[in-house]
Amino acid sequence: MKNNSKLTLPKDGIEGLKENFSTDAVSGFIVFLLALPLSLGIAKASDFPPIMGLVTAIIGGIVVSFFMGSKLTIKGPAAGLIVIVAGAVAEFGGGETGWHLALGAMVVAGLVQILFGVFKLGKLADFFPLSAIHGMLAAIGLIIIAKQIPVLLDVDPAMTKGKGPIALLGSIPQFIMHLDPKATIIGAISLAIMLGWPFIKGPLKKVPAPLVVLIIAIPAELIMDFQHTEPAYALVHIGNLLENIKVNVDFGGVAQIGVFIKYVIMFALVGSLESLLTVKAIDMLDPYRRKSDTNRDLIAVGIGNTISAVLGGLPMISEVARSSSNVNNGAKTRWANFFHGFFILVFVLLASHLIELIPNTALAAMLITVGIKLAHPREFIHTFKIGREQLGIFLVTIFFTLFEDLLVGIAAGMLLKIIIHVYHGASVTALFKAPVVVSFTDDTYLVEIDRAAIFTNYLGIKSKLEAIPPGFKVIVDLKGTKLVDHSVMENLHHFEHDYTQSGGTVQLIGLDNHVPVSEHRLAARVNSALA
Known part of the structure; x- marks a missing residue:
């Protein structure tokens, strides 16, 4: 085993770019292949224009890299925020109006995140009980699965309109009765690849599973001629990047002050928590054992979120799957995050027509895989092994998140934990x-x-x-x-x-x-x- 204390730390800044150009560029390219389809899928599932997922990833890479306080994390749209973003769009009126008004709450939340960093609140994650945080993430996973199953089956979106996660899960038999056979086959194969890829051994394992899905799904879609034989909702539509880059934010949502404040809190709080937890996890994977400046990283993410929301993009965090891939592919510095955003920008400018060949069922398969990871049975088993009271907090957080929202869920989990502490003798x-x-x-x-x-x-x-x-x-x-x-x-x-x-x-x-x-x-x- 290597003695990490004797490793020479990679340089930062321009010197770091020169020293680690090849390793960071290669890792950034591999992460780009992973981030491209996921960013599209997250945006679509959040009821945002799909291209805005790519806008978020571009800003998270090209802009945020210059401010971030962590060396190896990848900044971009997160599946864990889908529930909040889609909820905001719906409560602000839905459709394009809901998107524009939700952006207003996101801009303010980005500014709040900057203040979190300025006032040294990078330790925020330590205030929340871990079982409640994991319960919140598991609930998010279940909601993602519920919302993406009808997309995987390519049913008419009108069938899912106005349904919450419990109603969506209850409607699965109805969705199956109305599935589209051709699109569902691609979705099922894509899901099998995503779930089975971790068991692949040898050099092939290094190829990102989402890339394998696209390599199979796009030719299959072309062979079946989706553009002429399937409804418009079967394929991704992104439009022109340059035409979409403008000030899209609308602060008219302030008129619904209660809803506006609720979503500012949720965007700022949940986004910051997820980001800080990822930074902590990636620091432990860093072969050089560098410790991130969490306050500076919150400021960087807040700057990225503010710019992204003004232009119409999604909220971003330090995303755990892409960051883990970055470490595993040998990244040395934050330039890898820059390259991941740069490659997405180049691809969108030069090959956007290829993106519009992606079946939505393939993107749904990728997101369902994310949901399964968040709500995997091993999370329940692991929590139970820590203690029955931890499982209780975990399940209460899930229950209230599913039936109310994330803020109520995590508050209920914290309240139960405080009650348990008082029961065990802790004074007020x-x-x-x-x-x-x-x-x-x-x-x-x-x-x-x-x-x-x-x-x-x-x-x-x-x-x-x-x-x-x-x-x-x-x-x-x-x-x-x-x-x-x-x-x-x-x-x-x-x-x-x-x-x-x-x-x-x-x-x-x-x-x-x-x-x-x-x-x-x-x-x-x-x-x-x-x-």
């Missing part, structure tokens, strides 16, 4: 503040935490931990806590990982009397001695 004052005493002796920092270490007070604990200089021995003593929840256990694990990379050591003590709620190593723990 301990919910929001944990006494933390830091002392220094010789080469050791002792961090003593009292009362409770839980998600609602972890930001205070984290600020004390982050103030400790690198390279020392750190002992975190939890014997004075009544309760340590799963979110804190996992965050302390991440702190140990990051601090060890800086040359120090971390030791957790004081948990001898704490009884874990499950056998999982990061399960919540209740202090039996203080019961």
